[in-house]
Amino acid sequence: MNKRPTLSIKPKAGPASAPAAAPKLRASHHRDLKPALQTQFKADLKPDSLAFALLGAATAVVQVHGGTALPQALAGVFANTGATPQQRGAIQDIAYRAMRQLGRSEALVAQMAPKAPDPLVGALLACALPLMAANEDGQPPYEEFTVVDQAVTAAAAHPDTARAKGMVNALLRRFLRERQALLDTAMLQPVARWNYPQWWIDAVKAAYPQQWQAILATGNSAPPLTLRVNTRKGSVEDYLKLLEGAGMAASRIGPTALRLAKPVGVHLIPGFDQGLVSVQDAGAQLAAPLLDVQDGMRVLDACAAPGGKTGHVLELANVDMMAIDADAKRLQRVQENLDRLGLEAALRAGQAQERDWWDGRPFDRIVADVPCTASGIVRRHPDIRWLRRKGDALQLATLSGKILDNLWHMLKPNGKLLFVTCSLWPQESEAQAAAFAVRNRATRLDAPGQLLPAGGNEQDHDGLYYALFQKPA
Ligand SMILES: C[S@@+](CC[C@H](N)C(=O)[O-])C[C@H]1O[C@@H](n2cnc3c(N)ncnc32)[C@H](O)[C@@H]1O
Structure with a gap:
């Protein structure tokens, strides 16, 4: 059993950033965690630790590399690990961050690792590195050394990564020591600078030569939670008052579109269950x-x-x-x-x-x-x-x-x-x-x-x- 102290999966700061709905992508190549690995995963890690969340997220990221859409991959991880809602939130947040910074993380790992790591090790690093980058508020979501410690704990807990725990430790510590130089070099590559595949960057540039940078940057930002007021049940003004009464700040960004200052779960949105509002992007409205x-x-x-x-x-x-x-x-x-x-x-x-x-x-x-x-x-x-x-x-x-x-x-x-x-x-x-x-x-x-x-x-x-x-x- 792991004797390390349990570290809370609650981040220092930063909202969960998962979308409300998943689009249908290519045919799923979902593969379950093998039961043996699943047992190992559960036995060796405290369920409320960051290590548990990192390993869960890394397991999902590996599946995205195999062609599975992230929401489906996460659903498999949640089912196989029996994660609680709080753990699911932490796993999801880490996996979504990893997707938004995958190009950069892979470029950093390529600079530091003598050879390409095994898939789950690479995915674990791709989940850990973004946790050392600042949130929009300028603060990193976790203490940096907590991330290193917990990534190593996660590596030690899984048979596919245990042998690489020394490498995970060395690589993440080197990143902390040489961060600026490593990032400066990585940023010379567009894939690391923008966090999209090169063909995608080229396609956006070709279609939108003036706006391509803003488009790519917007795609890396956390999405808002936007509501559509059901005007059959009440006016936008009345609903804004309801939000104000509930202490929830919002701004009007369309005729019936209100953006919540802080995203929350749908059932916490006043009147959602009663059909006063729906969640819908302002453009879709x-x-x-x-x-x-x-x-x-x-x-x-x-x-x-x-x-x-x-x-x-x-x-x-x-x-x-x-x-x-x-x-x-x-x-x-x-x-x-x-x-x-x-x-x-x-x-x-x-x-x-x-x-x-x-x-x-x-x-x-x-x-x-x-x-x-x-x-x-x-x-x-x-x-x-x-x-x-x-x-x-x-x-x-x-x-x-x-x-x-x-x-x-x-x-x-x-x-x-x-x-x-x-x-x-x-x-x-x-x-x-x-x-x-x-x-x-x-x-x-x-x-x-x-x-x-x-x-x-x-x-x-x-x-x-x-x-x-x-x-x-
Ligand atoms: C962009 S989503 C639609 C979003 C929806 N209109 C909304 O506003 O909530 C596209 C939908 O098309 C469906 N779809 C895919 N291929 C289809 C087909 N050949 N015929 C009908 N629906 C299809 C998918 O299952 C998916 O639900």
Whole structure:
């Protein structure tokens, strides 16, 4: 048994930075921890120690290297370790930090290690090094020597890392001694400077030669918690008063969008369980008003889960709403959200590029929030940059082109179709919209086009794309 004193997993400072929802990425390569390793993991580490959280996070990071989305990898770690909610918070926070600084951590390790470490050792270092960097408030989240001590304890506790515990110790101590020189050298490499794969940096530079640095920087910032006020249940002003009464500071960043100064768990948000508000990015809140829905219209949300836009449309008018999604399990989230908001829609599991789910009655309005690379929401999902490959945008654009063409047939004359992506890549967005309009002789109406991700006092939203089409009469 480990005789070291237990160190609390509670960080000195800094908010947990996990997103509210996970986007669907490539097929999961999730692999469980082997039971033997799991037992070892549990027996040797105090569950409330930083070492436990570091090893849990490192196990998830290894899986991201293998192609698994971080939320899925974390879910596996939580299940296998039986982590408590507090431990889950600590593991999650460390893993998300590791994703945001992976390029830098790997460059630092490459400078200091004589040869590439084994995967779990590398992941442990990638989890420990960011804990020595300052938070936005200028303070590191943990005492530096605590991080070293606990990383070594974590290494000693796992058969795949035990032999490397001396190396982990030496490397982290060297980092503390020579930090500036090591960082100066690492920062010469764009991957370490920006913490994105080189192809991603090149693609952002090529598409946005003026704004590329701001885009990359925003993607590394902690995401805000933004609420959408359900104006069926009360005004934005009234809800702001409710927040004030609960001692929660917030600022208005859109017609119905309020950003909480401090993110909290959803059930701690006043009136959340009663449907007074939903969690939705301010940029995503532009979708429903663009549709210009009127009472009695028939509306389709074609890629609906978890139902953010479905709920918003229903808050704006009494429409006959159908919501479909290819993922039946995710469709349950739509139902839960509608139940919470007290709203109704017909839900169907189905592929938006097929017609087997359609009853043949055309729609006045269609939202097509198509599957995409999610390159515009990397601040919420920092693993995406490491999971995606350069060719993904083109592959996904082929599918979304089919979805758009299919949905167009389901639209009434004069009806409107809103095409949405959370991508930065023009192949998936503007190039797709332009080709679609030509193919289908669709009239383009005013829409924001490409919204670049922005974080700041006035504007704070994800990177989204909007195009609005009208069918000829
Ligand atoms: C960007 S998310 C939608 C977010 C949602 N509109 C909202 O505002 O909450 C894309 C959704 O498309 C679904 N999807 C993926 N491929 C699909 C397909 N071929 N047909 C329908 N839905 C699909 C995914 O399961 C995912 O839930």
